[in-house]
Every structure is written in C-alpha cells, then in structure tokens.
Amino acid sequence: MLTIDGKEVDFKEGATVLEVATDNGIYIPTLCTHSGLLPFGACRLCLIKIENMRGFPPACTTPAAEEMKIITNDPELNSLRKNVLELILSEHPHSCIICDKKELCSYYHISPTKSGHVTGCAFCPNKDRCELKQVAEYLGIKEIRFPFTYKNLPLEREDPFFDRDYNLCILCGRCVRVCQEIRGIGAISFTKRGHDTKIGTAFGKSHLDGGCQFCGACVDACPTGALSARGSKWHGVPDKETTTTCALCSVGCSLKLETKWDRVMAAHPDTEGPANQGQACVRGRFSIPALVNGANRLKYPLIRRNGRLVPATWDEAAELAAVKLGKYLPGETAFLTSPFLTNEAAYLLQKFARVCLVTNNIDTASFFSVPVIESQMKCSGMGAGTGTIENIAKSGWIIVIGDDLLASHPVLTVNVNQARKQGATVSLIGSERDINSRMFDTCVSVEPSGYFPLLSGILKTIVEKGGFDKNFVTGKCDDFDKLKSSLKKIDIKTVAGTCGISQSLIKKLATTIVSSGRGSILYGPKILECDDPAQIISLLFNILLLAGSPAGLVPLSDGANSQGVADMGALPNFLPGYQHVTDKDSLTVFENAWSAKLPEKPGLSYPEILNGAAEGSIKALYVTGGEIPQETSLERLDFLVAHGIYPSPLFETADIVFPAAAFTEEDGTITSLERRVQPLQAGAKPVGMSMPDWKIICKIAEKMNVKGFEFSSASEVFDEICKVNPLISGHGIWDLKLKDKFTLTPVKKTARSKKSMLYEKPFWHYRGVDLTEKVSDLKILRKKMNIEHRTSNIEC
Amino acid sequence: MKNTIKNIIKPYQDEKGSLIPILQAVQEKTGFISEDAVSAIALELKMSEHEIYGVATFYTQFRYTKPGDHMVKVCLGTACHVRGGEQLLDRTETILNIKPGQTTPDSAFSLERVACMGCCALAPVIVVDNKIYPNVTVPKVEKIISKKE
Numbered sequence: 001m002l003t004i005d006g007k008e009v010d011f012k013e014g015a016t017v018l019e020v021a022t023d024n025g026i027y028i029p030t031l032c033t034h035s036g037l038l039p040f041g042a043c044r045l046c047l048i049k050i051e052n053m054r055g056f057p058p059a060c061t062t063p064a065a066e067e068m069k070i071i072t073n074d075p076e077l078n079s080l081r082k083n084v085l086e087l088i089l090s091e092h093p094h095s096c097i098i099c100d101k102k103e104l105c106s107y108y109h110i111s112p113t114k115s116g117h118v119t120g121c122a123f124c125p126n127k128d129r130c131e132l133k134q135v136a137e138y139l140g141i142k143e144i145r146f147p148f149t150y151k152n153l154p155l156e157r158e159d160p161f162f163d164r165d166y167n168l169c170i171l172c173g174r175c176v177r178v179c180q181e182i183r184g185i186g187a188i189s190f191t192k193r194g195h196d197t198k199i200g201t202a203f204g205k206s207h208l209d210g211g212c213q214f215c216g217a218c219v220d221a222c223p224t225g226a227l228s229a230r231g232s233k234w235h236g237v238p239d240k241e242t243t244t245t246c247a248l249c250s251v252g253c254s255l256k257l258e259t260k261w262d263r264v265m266a267a268h269p270d271t272e273g274p275a276n277q278g279q280a281c282v283r284g285r286f287s288i289p290a291l292v293n294g295a296n297r298l299k300y301p302l303i304r305r306n307g308r309l310v311p312a313t314w315d316e317a318a319e320l321a322a323v324k325l326g327k328y329l330p331g332e333t334a335f336l337t338s339p340f341l342t343n344e345a346a347y348l349l350q351k352f353a354r355v356c357l358v359t360n361n362i363d364t365a366s367f368f369s370v371p372v373i374e375s376q377m378k379c380s381g382m383g384a385g386t387g388t389i390e391n392i393a394k395s396g397w398i399i400v401i402g403d404d405l406l407a408s409h410p411v412l413t414v415n416v417n418q419a420r421k422q423g424a425t426v427s428l429i430g431s432e433r434d435i436n437s438r439m440f441d442t443c444v445s446v447e448p449s450g451y452f453p454l455l456s457g458i459l460k461t462i463v464e465k466g467g468f469d470k471n472f473v474t475g476k477c478d479d480f481d482k483l484k485s486s487l488k489k490i491d492i493k494t495v496a497g498t499c500g501i502s503q504s505l506i507k508k509l510a511t512t513i514v515s516s517g518r519g520s521i522l523y524g525p526k527i528l529e530c531d532d533p534a535q536i537i538s539l540l541f542n543i544l545l546l547a548g549s550p551a552g553l554v555p556l557s558d559g560a561n562s563q564g565v566a567d568m569g570a571l572p573n574f575l576p577g578y579q580h581v582t583d584k585d586s587l588t589v590f591e592n593a594w595s596a597k598l599p600e601k602p603g604l605s606y607p608e609i610l611n612g613a614a615e616g617s618i619k620a621l622y623v624t625g626g627e628i629p630q631e632t633s634l635e636r637l638d639f640l641v642a643h644g645i646y647p648s649p650l651f652e653t654a655d656i657v658f659p660a661a662a663f664t665e666e667d668g669t670i671t672s673l674e675r676r677v678q679p680l681q682a683g684a685k686p687v688g689m690s691m692p693d694w695k696i697i698c699k700i701a702e703k704m705n706v707k708g709f710e711f712s713s714a715s716e717v718f719d720e721i722c723k724v725n726p727l728i729s730g731h732g733i734w735d736l737k738l739k740d741k742f743t744l745t746p747v748k749k750t751a752r753s754k755k756s757m758l759y760e761k762p763f764w765h766y767r768g769v770d771l772t773e774k775v776s777d778l779k780i781l782r783k784k785m786n787i788e789h790r791t792s793n794i795e796c
Numbered sequence: 797m798k799n800t801i802k803n804i805i806k807p808y809q810d811e812k813g814s815l816i817p818i819l820q821a822v823q824e825k826t827g828f829i830s831e832d833a834v835s836a837i838a839l840e841l842k843m844s845e846h847e848i849y850g851v852a853t854f855y856t857q858f859r860y861t862k863p864g865d866h867m868v869k870v871c872l873g874t875a876c877h878v879r880g881g882e883q884l885l886d887r888t889e890t891i892l893n894i895k896p897g898q899t900t901p902d903s904a905f906s907l908e909r910v911a912c913m914g915c916c917a918l919a920p921v922i923v924v925d926n927k928i929y930p931n932v933t934v935p936k937v938e939k940i941i942s943k944k945e
Contacts, residue, residue: 186844192853202849204833210846438842459861 002068018059032172081458090146126225126234159207159775169226175218184417187212232266242683247282247560247663252672281410292430298659299688322703330358334609337570338625339366339559344667344717345693346568355596360603366626367525368562375534379541387554388674392417396517401429403524448529450499455539457495458486459511469548487748520547524556538745564671572603576725626768657689666692667714760789803838864906873912875919
C-alpha cells in the first residue's frame, strides 16, 4: 500500500512508481519509457516528489515501496518538467510544436500530395503522431527560452526501408534498447558522448553492413520523426486501421494495417498480438504495401480463347470451370492447395474436391506434407507440433534445426532471445552461415544428410550417460528398452566422423539437454532433405521426451497457414480434423454433414499429383498458388485452373485464371505454427474484380448446381468448420489433448524408398510470388544476408 | 587479428564486465582499436560490435586510427589556454595539415589535444613522444616538429 496524489493504492512487488501511477490512471509525462523495455531514466521528464526522499527522483527508475507518499504533479514539478523539455527542444526543431499558428495549421492539415492548399511547414514525417508534441502540449510549453542548436547532421538514406534524420533525435535510447534487449541484435548503439552523442553504428557502417535485420522495431519505438519508414512516411494520418494477422510466415503476428485512399499503405505490429507482442519483421513491417499494391495485380478472370488468355466475366469463367471440371472421372482431377490460403478457402476447396468431384486427390504444396504430418501424428496424436511460442521463451534449452531462423521466422528469435536472457542454452544444427551468430551458444555445422547420425548420437549419449528425466520416462513413456537396444549399434566415434565434428561437441549438446530442464526444438524444412524426414521428427521427439518436455516440438512451417490447411483436411488421406478417409465412421459423419457420397480411397499426394500431371494420368488440375516446381511439365494436362494474385509462369498453360484477393483484402482465419487460429480482416477492398478464394470456389460449386456452398461471408464458413472439425472451436490455440502416455520410437536407419526431387522456390514468398521481386529493398537485404532460395526435396 | 584478440581475451574469459580492460589491452598491443579488432572482440564475447564501439567511443582514451610514429600533444588546459595554447594548436594543425585525432598520410605524426599535462608552470606546453617542450611560442612549433622529421 502506498499513497499517490493522496490516493491509497496497492501495487505489485517490483513495480516502478511510474507503473503504479499508470495502473491507477495517473499520467506522468515520459519519453524514454516503452513497453517491454527496462527502465532507463534518460529523458528526466517523469520527475516526482516522494516524501522523505531527497531531490526529485524519476518515476520510471524508482521502485515502489510500502508507505511511500508520492506527489506526481504540482506547480514545482511542472516547472521543472517544462525546463527539462525546453532543454530537449533546444536541440530539436520545434517550430511545429510551439508555433502560435499551430491550430490554424492543423485545420489546413499537412498533405503528402502536391496539392494547391496550404500544407504547413512539414519538415518532419512524424508530425501527426509526435509524442514530443503531445508531452509539450500537456506541459503547456509556449516558448523555448534557450537558444536553438541545430545539429546539422546529414540525413541517412543509404539503407533500405527506413530513413534516419538524427537532427530530430532526442536520445531517449528506445531504438537502441529495443534492438538490443528485445530483438537481441544490437545493430545500433549510442556512440561518443556529451554533445557529440549520436545513435550510430560501429565506425559509421551502414545498417546493412552492420547486421541490421530491418525489423522496424526501432522505427516503431521512436517517439519523434528521427526514424521513419520510407514507404509510408508522408502519408499522414491513415483513414482507418484494421487489425489482422500477417500471412507471410507461420508465426502469426498481429498487424495493424493502415488504409488510406482505399489502399493498404503501411502495416505495423499490434502491441496486443498474442504471438508477436508488438514485434514484426522486415516482411510484415515494410513489405506488405508493395506486395499487395503492385500495378500488375490480376484484376479480372481470364479464360483461354484461341490459345490466348483473355479477360472474361466471373459468370463466364465460373461456368466454363464448372462445365469442364464436371467432364472428368474422379481419378482424373487433382487439387493443389497453397499453404497461404485461409482456413475457409482450404476447407471449401477440399469439400469441393470431395463433394463435387468425388476425389481425394488434394494435397498441399508445402513442407507440411503427408510424411511430416503422419510422423507428427505418431508423436502428438495430431498433425501438429506440440509446442507454443510462449513455451519457447520459457525453455531451459533450445535447439534450432534445419532452418535459417533469423531469415525465415525472425519474430521467433525474440522469444529465443528472451529464453537466452533467462539462462537458456540455444544451439543450432544448421549451416555454416550462422556459425558466427550471436544468437546461438553452440553451433553445429552439418549438412541435412548428417542430421540422422548426429541426432542418434546425441540420443545415445543421453541414454547411456543417464541424467535424463527418469521419472517422466518410466512413468509416461513406453518402449524405452526398445529405444535403448536400437541405439546399441550406433558408435559415437563414427557419428563424429560422418558429421565432421568432434565427439566432445556431441557430448556437450547431450549434457545441455539433460541438465537444463524443459526444452524446445524448432525444426524447419531442411529436414526434408534427409533420407527419412519422418525418422528425424521421431528422433527429435525422443530427445524431448527424455528431457521430460513433450510440449516442445515446434515446426517451422514454410507457408503462413500450412498448419490450418492441413487441419482443414486439404490432404489426400485425411478429412478435416485429421480423420482418416478409410475410417468408415468418420466418413459417415462427413457424408451426413455434407449430404454427399464421399470417396473412400486415399488420394494422390503432392508429388504423385505432379507426376500424374506430367505422365497424363491426371487430366485436370486445380492450383490455388504458385508453389509448383518450375521443372514440372504441365503440357499433357487437358485442363488447368489457377488462382493467383499476380501473373505467374503457370499461366502459360492455364485454361482459366481466377484473380484472388490478397490476405489484406479478405476476412477469414489462419492457423499459426503454434496451432493458434487467428482472424484476418480486410484492410481494403479486393483489387479490381478479384475475390477471396473461398468465394471463387463457392461460385464454381454454384454453377455445378451442388448444394452446401451457399455462404455469404467467411464467418459463415468458419461456423461450419467449427461444426464439423472437432479441433476448431473458435479463435485461439486449439487443444492438442496430449495423451498421458508417449511412445519412444526405436531408431532405425532407413534409406529413402522412393526417388526424390529437389526443387527451388523463393525463400520469401507469398503464394509463390517472390517477395523480393515486388519489394526492391528486400532484394538488397536478401543479397546481403546471402539467402538465395529454399530448396525442397519432394518424393516422387 | 583473430588470434591476437583471442590471446588478449584469454585471461578475461568468463569474466563479466571485462570489455574495457580488453580494449585497453588491444590498444596497448596494436596502438589503436581497429575495425577488425572490434569485430573479433564481438565474436569472442558474443556482443554486438556496435555496442563495443559505443562503449569505446564514450572514453577519450581509445583511438581508432593507426597512430603515427610520433605523437604530438598540444595542451589546452586552463593555464596553457590562457598563455596561447590555441594558437599553438592552430599552427601545429597547419604544419601537419591534420586535425586533432588524425594521423598524417605518411603516418609520421599523430596530433592530439589534451586537457592538462600537470605542468602548468611551464605553460604553454607541447608534448612530443612523452617529451615536454615548455614555454612554446608559435615560431618554436615548427622547430620542434622539424626536429622529428
């Protein structure tokens, strides 16, 4: 209990006076405090009076204590704060803050266009959201009594994505701290001291050379206009803000889309986002407007006439698709789902395939393919990982395997960094490139072919040395003996030789795992390059079980909605909710729900479909994304339907092209890698005549006169999903219902039974559209980070 | 450079807060803090190079360019300032054609301005390679420097 402005209030142990005040609705002006950052005490604006304490302590760095008597506002404090702010403003161009024509100016308003009316003196891009101005207005500053010093520093524009004008900087240090404390990058720092202090890099390097990831956290933290996003800085106040979920990777960051003139002009992270907590990455923060507003977006349906694709009306195109698709036998048609589709679209697409065309030939063009899903089902009972993002941050040890985390899922590094700050040991099993990364304590450079021997070596060391979670293993795991005996043949020395690493490194990894409590393993698409990806996943799960942390398996899926698309049953052998198509009971349930006869035999998988298309056994193909290996020959296809947001090589052979809405233009839901179902909300209308994918499917079904596709909104589709899919009951993480008993899988070296095919796709893509093609600055960053393509190995 | 840094860091391994002694040791050994040295230290300590640079530039004791063969220090402490230190610095800058903190292109001289050498009775002073020249006048500057060339 303490007294603040005469009010008696309770407080949490460890809270600062500023936090107590804010919690009780008392405003204390401050410029350097920022959510998630440690107290810093740089701006000296939150000075307060505390009884029996000397001087004026800053509220942000003073811990609250019992019986404190605090005064947060009186004339003396106000004049002190005014003085401090005047000093700050004596080095910050302030005509817009103290101008006596300010009111008039805001009436005429700044305008980013070269319009004929008065636009005010706009030399700072942050004019309409300036925190400095807000504080100055609160304190009632009308003049600055000190002479003004302009620092005369050159504008820094040589780096991609954002501009820096340190003449506007007030040295609050938010950018430095957010980069270091939260992102764990430390790409900027205070340099020099006194009057010469400036935020900068070592030896004045460019941000690009200095290892900046361009996540934009500093830009969002800046209270002034010193840091500003180049693409959107002059747009002023947006017309509206929409909270949606980013569909560029599977982390599921909440973003706020800023719409102006009916276009999405900018996006910034939502501080309330459950997965990202106010963080984003270069793709979500800076790339969305350029991606969705490209000039050559598809605007109307196209149909092939006399060998050329020509514009058509929706009715014409849908009618043609309905007539043509209806002609083929069930085994002759196939569907490829993009892992970037919404749950609604994926659900309707598989329903369309199964109900209208009576085929199970539907698969997702994603890392999240049948072998991975089946292997995960063995581990967790469902086709999903067991871990959550929150769990990563609480882990005692973390292993990242088979992906370039900093490039593929940058926001997860925030949680990894959080765990590391609390003492977790973070290890990387991956490529040479990351060896020098500060993010990892131990780095093992091993090619994917070495994953199997390395992991079985680690497993053997753990089992033999003991020290693992015996209570958990004996109480909750079956088949420990089988695992133990299967490890007999493995020789650590040979393992070390094959992987080209030292035996002590294997021991070190094993010791970390058994001695650091609960852990998390993040595994990425590179495991597909191994001979037996399924075996790798069970090895990883074995390791987690031995450490007593079954809820630690996190798939770094490559598509934004890989998880959701699989949950929705866009798979050849599973109905929605991972119910096997050969299971008579569940089939009957769906037959009743959809009032249709459903196919009973599992369909063809992704590689089989591609093979069938090349050989001619598949006659009609329906593709909803551009994620098709370029090497696939589609010439023997009789009929090809494609959804797209941009023209793609697929269109050379497509017979009908439907323009799809981008994720910023549609409502719906997507499911992140931690099984979190989150809403998409349209920030703008679909471009031209384009439509959300689910609507396109409904339109074709309507033309085929099939019932069960009469939906007027995405939420109606979601309601049906909740009815038929036992996993999904609404937004939020769907419950895995982990079993009480787990099975340890014996280690068995298996050779790849089938021929496999390597193909490349862009590392950063959205429905097959290379992001770097649309966002030129991203190309510069990709080059610097030395990431070219993602290779996928698919069996055929 | 990597090996030099490794050897320098060895005694400080696993010791928190040893960045400044490491930087001092590096400067002692190589004469200045180079870009390579900073990245090597960053790698060893798993710190960001920018953070290290930020710490180093806070202190005036570190330099970032290779020092010349001769170090010329011009004192601008109170006593020297009053007795014309500013003109001596001006003259030295003109002769060497560099600013304080810089090194001549032939790496013969480095110039620095210092705040007090503790011998105010001799003001104004110039210190070349730790030798103190007392009661310097503007014409004397050229002689002092040409002696070293």
